[in-house]
Amino acid sequence: MKYTCVQKGGGPIRQGFNSSEAHTMQFLLLFWLLLSLLNASETANAPAKPHIIFILADDLGFNDVGFHGSAQIPTPNIDALAYSGIILNRYYVAPICTPSRSALMTGKYPIHTGMQHSVLYAAEPRGLPLHEKILPQYLNDLGYTSHIAGKWHLGHWKLEYTPLYRGFSSHVGFWSGHHDYNDHTAVEKHLWGLDMRNGTNVAYNLHGQYTTDVITRHSVSVIANHEAAMGPLFLYVSHAAGHSGNPYNPLPVSDDDVMKLNHIIHYKRRRYAAMVAKMDDSVGQIVEQLRKKNMLENSIIVFSSDNGGPAQGFNLNFASNSPLRGVKNTLWEGGVRAAGLVWSPLLEKRRRVLDETMHISDWLPTLMEAAGGHAALANLSQSLDGMSIWKTLVHDLPSPRKTVLHNIDDIWGSAALTVGDWKMIQGTNYNGRWDGWYGPAGERDPHLYDWNLVLKSRSGKEMVGLNMLPSRADQQRLRAAATVTCQGGSTQGASCVATAFSAPCLFRVRDDPCEQFNLAEQYPKVLELLRAELQHINTTVVPPSNQPDDPRASPMYFNYTWTNFGDYYDYTNEAVLKQSSVLMDNVEKTAKNKVIKF
Numbered sequence: 001m002k003y004t005c006v007q008k009g010g011g012p013i014r015q016g017f018n019s020s021e022a023h024t025m026q027f028l029l030l031f032w033l034l035l036s037l038l039n040a041s042e043t044a045n046a047p048a049k050p051h052i053i054f055i056l057a058d059d060l061g062f063n064d065v066g067f068h069g070s071a072q073i074p075t076p077n078i079d080a081l082a083y084s085g086i087i088l089n090r091y092y093v094a095p096i097c098t099p100s101r102s103a104l105m106t107g108k109y110p111i112h113t114g115m116q117h118s119v120l121y122a123a124e125p126r127g128l129p130l131h132e133k134i135l136p137q138y139l140n141d142l143g144y145t146s147h148i149a150g151k152w153h154l155g156h157w158k159l160e161y162t163p164l165y166r167g168f169s170s171h172v173g174f175w176s177g178h179h180d181y182n183d184h185t186a187v188e189k190h191l192w193g194l195d196m197r198n199g200t201n202v203a204y205n206l207h208g209q210y211t212t213d214v215i216t217r218h219s220v221s222v223i224a225n226h227e228a229a230m231g232p233l234f235l236y237v238s239h240a241a242g243h244s245g246n247p248y249n250p251l252p253v254s255d256d257d258v259m260k261l262n263h264i265i266h267y268k269r270r271r272y273a274a275m276v277a278k279m280d281d282s283v284g285q286i287v288e289q290l291r292k293k294n295m296l297e298n299s300i301i302v303f304s305s306d307n308g309g310p311a312q313g314f315n316l317n318f319a320s321n322s323p324l325r326g327v328k329n330t331l332w333e334g335g336v337r338a339a340g341l342v343w344s345p346l347l348e349k350r351r352r353v354l355d356e357t358m359h360i361s362d363w364l365p366t367l368m369e370a371a372g373g374h375a376a377l378a379n380l381s382q383s384l385d386g387m388s389i390w391k392t393l394v395h396d397l398p399s400p401r402k403t404v405l406h407n408i409d410d411i412w413g414s415a416a417l418t419v420g421d422w423k424m425i426q427g428t429n430y431n432g433r434w435d436g437w438y439g440p441a442g443e444r445d446p447h448l449y450d451w452n453l454v455l456k457s458r459s460g461k462e463m464v465g466l467n468m469l470p471s472r473a474d475q476q477r478l479r480a481a482a483t484v485t486c487q488g489g490s491t492q493g494a495s496c497v498a499t500a501f502s503a504p505c506l507f508r509v510r511d512d513p514c515e516q517f518n519l520a521e522q523y524p525k526v527l528e529l530l531r532a533e534l535q536h537i538n539t540t541v542v543p544p545s546n547q548p549d550d551p552r553a554s555p556m557y558f559n560y561t562w563t564n565f566g567d568y569y570d571y572t573n574e575a576v577l578k579q580s581s582v583l584m585d586n587v588e589k590t591a592k593n594k595v596i597k598f
């Protein structure tokens with residue numbers, strides 16, 4: 001920070017210097033010499049800023065990782081980090097992809113960026129607003145070099161919305177919300193096209209390479225090529241897994257990988273599990289590469305899901321949030337309470353379960369504080385919804401985060417808010433169809449969990465190497481503390497029946513994590529307090545930015561690739577746009593009749 005101040009002061013001093021150019025040059029030389037000396041001594045004394053590796057899983061359920069009590073899907077690499085770092089046990093995210101990613105990147109609730117309703121569709125002429133400064137840009141200001149591997153899903157209709165224009169130095173991955181893991185095409189509403197990029201180029205050469213492997217290879221190569229002169233590294237690893245692929249092959253993964261998990265009876269669950277296991281393996285490879293480059297000991301690794309899991313066929317997928325209620329894109333705990341952990345030797349109080357509430361928007365200020373960006377943060381905090389909980393994480397101090405707005409969506413007529421121990425939820429996103437409890441609970445017998453797998457995994461070995469993996473007994477204790485159980489089975493009790501715009505329900509969510517007991521009638525005063533808070537927040541909402549699909553975005557006009565279509569057309573003419581929604585019908589008919597047959 002000192003460096004920036006001195007450099008900025010340079011302007012006025014130079015202006016006030018009235019002698020000849022030669023003198024000015026001499027002065028400047030001296031000035032820069034002094035500056036570089038200052039800079040050198042600062043880097044020698046100040047501890048190096050930590051590398052930040054943010055690993056985001058897609059659509060991973062709360063019950064799909066071992067550290068929350070499941071013994072079904074092997075996630076030993078993720079679990080080893082969880083036991084050695086901090087398990088974020090009350091970690092909240094937005095209920096669906098685009099809103100969640102927008103909160104991560106901006107440190108703001110989606111209601112404050114217009115991203116609160118549904119997802120971004122690939123043919124929509126919109127993206128995360130360009131006036132929003134995002135995480136890699138803030139970190140780059142603090143000296144970081146930023147890279148992304150994998151899914152973006154925050155806008156690509158014009159190039160300026162894509163990662164290379166928003167702070168990332170490289171991107172190997174895809175722009176839309178999902179694709180096939182082998183052919184890399186994305187089917188959306190009868191439109192079909194290739195969605196895989198290397199930077200801004202279409203990555204035809206990656207055809208046939210499994211997406212999780214492509215993401216892992218790019219991540220590993222970014223780490224391998226990282227040099228101290230580039231400053232600290234920010235690497236955003238944004239997995240496709242375990243999001244489903246296209247309808248013709250919703251759960252793409254090799255038969256070899258599926259066969260390793262024959263203990264899972266349900267075939268589609270087994271395929272989903274194999275996709276998750278591949279992602280877990282990727283985590284191990286990244287941790288191993290960090291150690292090989294001597295970067296691990298000065299790294300912060302975050303693992304997080306973007307939203308709750310799509311269970312029992314939702315999105316053609318088979319995740320599990322059991323015993324939590326609801327699924328992805330609902331405001332129940334199963335939609336918003338996510339699997340998450342943070343690992344770093346910088347955390348002084350590690351090997352613990354954090355029971356304080358955290359929201360995904362907190363990462364931006366938290367990581368900025370970890371990166372020494374106090375001054376920039378002081379400027380910012382008024383405009384953010386996120387709060388830095390860095391001190392909470394490092395020293396086990398109380399968290400400033402008490403209230404979490406889960407969403408306000410006046411199009412679907414749903415909203416939810418948590419304040420302290422209480423949660424209010426009103427409305428529903430699917431007319432009540434996804435408001436129940438969904439399996440599979442999976443195998444949860446602690447004796448069937450394979451502790452040796454944790455020890456033998458790549459990250460397990462690295463944790464042992466750093467002497468950070470706790471004893472088996474401590475791992476067992478942590479895992480038990482992070483396992484949610486319901487009172488008397490998960491579908492008992494007076495549940496809340498929600499309809500769109502219906503009366504709110506109230507849960508004491510800390511004691512009733514499965515949202516079984518609606519206390520709205522017993523605690524009218526608490527309900528009133530939460531309603532008032534929601535009304536207050538509601539006055540700050542900006543309108544959702546959703547747009548009708550532009551039929552001219554169809555990949556069939558672009559060599560069957562999803563592309564930055566907005567750069568090809570004139571969007572200043574309103575009449576053209578209106579005409580295009582008529583066109584859309586024709587495109588859809590053509591697509592249905594002629595182009596795509598699955």
Ligand SMILES: *[C@@H]1O[C@H](CO)[C@@H](O)[C@H](O)[C@H]1NC(C)=O
Binds near residue numbers: 198203206218
């Ligand atoms: C992406 O492009 C760069 C520059 O052309 C190249 O060096 C790199 O190998 C490519 N990556 C992949 C995964 O194809």
Ligand SMILES: *[C@@H]1O[C@H](CO)[C@@H](O)[C@H](O)[C@H]1NC(C)=O
Binds near residue numbers: 376379
């Ligand atoms: C804080 O904000 C002011 C005014 O926008 C700006 O000039 C200054 O550079 C900012 N400081 C930091 C450290 O970002």
Ligand SMILES: *[C@@H]1O[C@H](CO)[C@@H](O)[C@H](O)[C@H]1NC(C)=O
Binds near residue numbers: 408414415534535538
């Ligand atoms: C938020 O305010 C708008 C505009 O006044 C209103 O139409 C809407 O119903 C409110 N939403 C909630 C959840 O209170």
Ligand SMILES: *[C@@H]1O[C@H](CO)[C@@H](O)[C@H](O)[C@H]1NC(C)=O
Binds near residue numbers: 557558559
């Ligand atoms: C489609 O591919 C051809 C041949 O490579 C190329 O000349 C053309 O520019 C491409 N069109 C678009 C819209 O990308």
